[in-house]
Amino acid sequence: MTNRNATEEPIRFAYWVPNVSGGLVISTIPQRTSWDADYNRKLVRIAEEAGFDYALTQIRFTAGYGAEFQHESVAFSHALLAATTKLKVIAALLPGPWNPTIAAKQIATISELTENRIAINLVSGWFSGEFRAIGEPWLDHDERYRRSEEFITALRGIWTQENYTFRGDFYRYTNYNLKPKPAVTPEIFQGGSSRAARDMAARVSDWYFTNGNTPAGVRAQVDDLQAKAAANGHTVKVGVNAFVIARDTEQEARAVLQEIIDHANADAVKAFGHEAKNAGKASPEGEGNWAKSTFEDLVQYNDGFKTNLIGTPDQIAERILALKDAGTDLALLAFLHFQEEVAYFGEHIIPRVRALEAARAERAEAA
Numbered sequence: 393m394t395n396r397n398a399t400e401e402p403i404r405f406a407y408w409v410p411n412v413s414g415g416l417v418i419s420t421i422p423q424r425t426s427w428d429a430d431y432n433r434k435l436v437r438i439a440e441e442a443g444f445d446y447a448l449t450q451i452r453f454t455a456g457y458g459a460e461f462q463h464e465s466v467a468f469s470h471a472l473l474a475a476t477t478k479l480k481v482i483a484a485l486l487p488g489p490w491n492p493t494i495a496a497k498q499i500a501t502i503s504e505l506t507e508n509r510i511a512i513n514l515v516s517g518w519f520s521g522e523f524r525a526i527g528e529p530w531l532d533h534d535e536r537y538r539r540s541e542e543f544i545t546a547l548r549g550i551w552t553q554e555n556y557t558f559r560g561d562f563y564r565y566t567n568y569n570l571k572p573k574p575a576v577t578p579e580i581f582q583g584g585s586s587r588a589a590r591d592m593a594a595r596v597s598d599w600y601f602t603n604g605n606t607p608a609g610v611r612a613q614v615d616d617l618q619a620k621a622a623a624n625g626h627t628v629k630v631g632v633n634a635f636v637i638a639r640d641t642e643q644e645a646r647a648v649l650q651e652i653i654d655h656a657n658a659d660a661v662k663a664f665g666h667e668a669k670n671a672g673k674a675s676p677e678g679e680g681n682w683a684k685s686t687f688e689d690l691v692q693y694n695d696g697f698k699t700n701l702i703g704t705p706d707q708i709a710e711r712i713l714a715l716k717d718a719g720t721d722l723a724l725l726a727f728l729h730f731q732e733e734v735a736y737f738g739e740h741i742i743p744r745v746r747a748l749e750a751a752r753a754e755r756a757e758a759a
């Protein structure tokens with residue numbers, strides 16, 4: 393299956409907003425990335441100019457992988473939208489602290505204020521210590537997804553239906569009429585790779601966001617996801633995480649990766665790995681994010697090294713096409729020095745990807 397996106401749409405690009413401190417690697421390697429507002433406003437303009445379609449902000453209440461300081465995701469997303477005109481910003485929401493009514497109202501207002509450029513990433517939680525710290529009960533893995541699915545169903549219902557009534561186990565609404573409703577229903581992304589995550593995406597999400605992986609690993613997930621979605625009559629797109637290290641030679645790029653790993657903050661990596669694997673253990677089939685991650689993988693906390701966008705611009709462009717062949721619609725990217733490297737990606741890699749896509753389309757037409 394799945395040459396679904398091999399020739400159709402151009403692959404989309406998103407970047408991780410560094411709205412938490414410490415960058416996107418758990419390493420003491422010097423980074424010019426900053427988590428502050430001015431840095432991020434400049435970065436989002438660079439990304440928009442470079443041809444990125446989306447920026448994804450993170451939700452975090454306590455340090456989890458380093459990330460000692462954190463700006464709140466929805467508020468920060470709004471600030472980035474106010475600094476741009478084209479790109480969409482994906483704000484993360486966590487069931488528990490958020491409920492669908494608050495989220496529906498808050499996101500509808502931001503949508504109205506920003507030409508419908510806000511989207512959301514519904515995360516289900518992996519960090520029990522954080523839930524404890526903020527006074528939220530910690531549900532079992534699959535229960536978290538049952539709640540997330542109700543959240544998405546209710547959120548979309550409130551956004552799109554008059555006098556919305558819903559009777560779930562976690563949320564209940566009676567004749568609720570959101571006014572005004574968003575003019576364009578915001579896209580709903582969802583983070584998580586377990587079977588429960590795929591099952592939920594195959595029923596209700598617009599986008600399935602997964603951790604870094606090889607094209608074969610992505611394809612296995614996509615095949616399962618798309619078979620289930622087809623059976624449900626549902627359409628879902630796929631985004632894959634990757635950490636990009638683009639240098640003139642592959643050797644230089646690999647040396648940077650080695651330096652990041654050599655400077656890993658070992659205690660923080662192990663503490664993160666412990667929490668993440670523990671959270672996934674309750675996932676009965678053992679396929680959740682991080683289930684198979686090594687210490688080195690965890691240094692990029694969403695397994696971004698595994699995707700191997702590490703090398704020369706030509707190598708990276710080819711590997712992005714391989715991800716696309718595996719059924720990926722969007723590459724979600726992180727970098728060591730965000731401002732410089734996002735600009736470089738826009739200048740050297742996106743045009744190569746577009747050229748490869750155009751060449752394929754020509755070949756397909758000629759065939």
Ligand SMILES: Cc1cc2nc3c(=O)[nH]c(=O)nc-3n(C[C@H](O)[C@H](O)[C@H](O)COP(=O)(O)O)c2cc1C
Binds near residue numbers: 484516
């Ligand atoms: C692209 C992506 C972004 C995510 N963003 C966040 C986030 O900002 N905050 C958070 O607590 N969890 C985040 N998660 C974690 C997921 O919501 C989920 O809890 C985690 O992937 C474990 O799920 P699994 O065991 O079902 O795979 C993200 C996951 C992915 C793949």
